[in-house]
Amino acid sequence: MPMETFTIEQYLKGKVRNVKVTDDALPTILVDAGKKAGKPIKAGADVSTLTEKQLDLATAYLYVWIAGSPTMSEKVSDKDGDWSHSEGGEQMSANVLNRFLRMANDIFEKYEIPKVGSNSWDMVGNGFHNIRYSGGVRRR
Numbered sequence: 001m002p003m004e005t006f007t008i009e010q011y012l013k014g015k016v017r018n019v020k021v022t023d024d025a026l027p028t029i030l031v032d033a034g035k036k037a038g039k040p041i042k043a044g045a046d047v048s049t050l051t052e053k054q055l056d057l058a059t060a061y062l063y064v065w066i067a068g069s070p071t072m073s074e075k076v077s078d079k080d081g082d083w084s085h086s087e088g089g090e091q092m093s094a095n096v097l098n099r100f101l102r103m104a105n106d107i108f109e110k111y112e113i114p115k116v117g118s119n120s121w122d123m124v125g126n127g128f129h130n131i132r133y134s135g136g137v138r139r140r
Contacts, residue, residue: 005046012062033057063104067097
């Protein structure tokens with residue numbers, strides 16, 4: 001009896017719980033991951049044929065996609081007399097979205113790929129007299 005194919009799309013959807021990954025996002029994730037892995041990832045590919053790097057980078061780009069998604073999903077409601085049904089309306093906190101970005105960046109760091117969304121701010125203090133005026137009418 002032949003084994004069923006466990007596709008890359010099933011693998012990625014299984015990596016994230018309670019997050020609806022749209023079918024149109026998956027090809028983009030696979031293309032981005034394939035470019036960074038140095039070997040394309042075809043849609044519907046059997047997971048057992050992919051390298052660890054391909055799987056890791058596909059997962060990382062999935063996490064980046066989630067981190068860039070809206071924090072609240074659309075809510076759809078139906079009502080007919082006494083019967084009502086609603087779907088969606090989930091909300092993810094900024095902490096959860098940042099955690100997905102950190103997990104993606106951990107994978108990128110493993111393969112020495114530049115991190116995503118890792119702006120760092122530095123403050124250089126040069127004293128009160130080095131503050132620049134930036135607009136409006138200046139009055140003394």
